[in-house]
Amino acid sequence: MSIPLIDLEKLTHTNDSTRLEEVRALDKACREIGFFYLVNTGISSDLFNKLMATAKTYFAQPEDVKRAIDIKQSPNHRGYGCIGEEQLDEVSHADWKETFDMALDLPIDHPLVAKYPKMYGPNQNPTDPAAVEVLQDYYVAAFDVAKVVLTSMAQALSLEDDFFTRCFTDHVTVLRMIHYPPRPQNDHDNGAGAHTDYGCVTLLLQDQIGGLQVKNRQGEWVDATPIENALVVNIGDLMQRWTNDEYVSTAHRVVSPVEGVHRYSFPFFVEPDYETNVVCVESCQSDNKPAKYEPILSGDWIQSRFDATYAYREKEA
Numbered sequence: 491m492s493i494p495l496i497d498l499e500k501l502t503h504t505n506d507s508t509r510l511e512e513v514r515a516l517d518k519a520c521r522e523i524g525f526f527y528l529v530n531t532g533i534s535s536d537l538f539n540k541l542m543a544t545a546k547t548y549f550a551q552p553e554d555v556k557r558a559i560d561i562k563q564s565p566n567h568r569g570y571g572c573i574g575e576e577q578l579d580e581v582s583h584a585d586w587k588e589t590f591d592m593a594l595d596l597p598i599d600h601p602l603v604a605k606y607p608k609m610y611g612p613n614q615n616p617t618d619p620a621a622v623e624v625l626q627d628y629y630v631a632a633f634d635v636a637k638v639v640l641t642s643m644a645q646a647l648s649l650e651d652d653f654f655t656r657c658f659t660d661h662v663t664v665l666r667m668i669h670y671p672p673r674p675q676n677d678h679d680n681g682a683g684a685h686t687d688y689g690c691v692t693l694l695l696q697d698q699i700g701g702l703q704v705k706n707r708q709g710e711w712v713d714a715t716p717i718e719n720a721l722v723v724n725i726g727d728l729m730q731r732w733t734n735d736e737y738v739s740t741a742h743r744v745v746s747p748v749e750g751v752h753r754y755s756f757p758f759f760v761e762p763d764y765e766t767n768v769v770c771v772e773s774c775q776s777d778n779k780p781a782k783y784e785p786i787l788s789g790d791w792i793q794s795r796f797d798a799t800y801a802y803r804e805k806e807a
């Protein structure tokens with residue numbers, strides 16, 4: 491099975507039958523493969539290009555400059571992660587990639603920071619203010635897209651339109667930039683090891699290099715071939731849990747680029763407020779299919795996954 495294409499303009503169409511048809515297509519994709527391409531997102535190609543340029547400039551800096559905002563010195567998981575810091579496939583190799591993470595920027599004296607210091611707090615920003623502005627602009631634009639996707643999912647699941655979006659007041663959504671350098675010869679090819687995402691949904695912008703692969707229900711690795719100006723959207727573990735396994739969080743991985751080639755990608759991990767109580771949605775349970783999972787606080791779940799996959803967090807967890 492290949493990855494279907496969903497049109498955001500149709501998801502918000504004023505004509506009900508056009509909208510409902512696209513919502514049904516989205517629903518089918520979430521149930522069957524847990525991945526789809528999203529086109530007509532409303533994000534300008536100019537902003538996509540600026541983000542791409544920001545990543546190239548940022549990662550091209552000397553290692554010591556990047557490490558000035560090392561994620562290891564951030565209690566709340568923001569900033570630069572060097573090659574080998576993260577290992578997504580727990581039984582394989584560390585990932586051959588470097589990263590930069592940002593999220594909601596809360597001051598150190600904010601009550602949520604005191605309560606959940608591992609998830610809330612200030613960002614560690616690049617020194618170039620223009621780069622910070624692009625990152626912030628993209629964060630806002632991608633979140634607008636996320637709201638449409640979450641609203642469509644709520645409609646598909648016969649919930650109130652804002653069932654998911656109302657859980658996004660102090661949300662822990664993360665924008666990440668990733669640079670995959672070419673792998674050293676004769677080494678493993680894990681750019682990002684096989685994994686599922688932890689949260690609700692991920693919106694991924696990728697360049698035109700390719701390398702992202704998705705495991706379909708038949709157990710085959712399918713290439714998520716880049717489509718210009720499209721986002722790749724996938725369901726995460728928390729949404730699978732919320733929907734009693736009706737929506738599937740599907741394994742994916744990234745194969746490192748070959749010698750001389752660099753790949754850049756930008757996952758936007760859409761995660762609700764820490765204290766969102768994730769309880770099986772009504773329409774996904776019945777007498778024949780009772781809720782499989784205990785209720786859990788969204789933040790507790792996501793934090794436990796970070797602790798398992800980040801070398802430095804495991805030690806202190």
Ligand SMILES: O=C(O)CCC(=O)C(=O)O
Nearest residue numbers: 668682696702744755757
């Ligand atoms: O870089 C990509 O294409 C995917 C990255 C990814 O799956 C992740 O960071 O969770």
Ligand SMILES: [Fe+2]
Nearest residue numbers: 685686687742
């Ligand atoms: Fe992922």
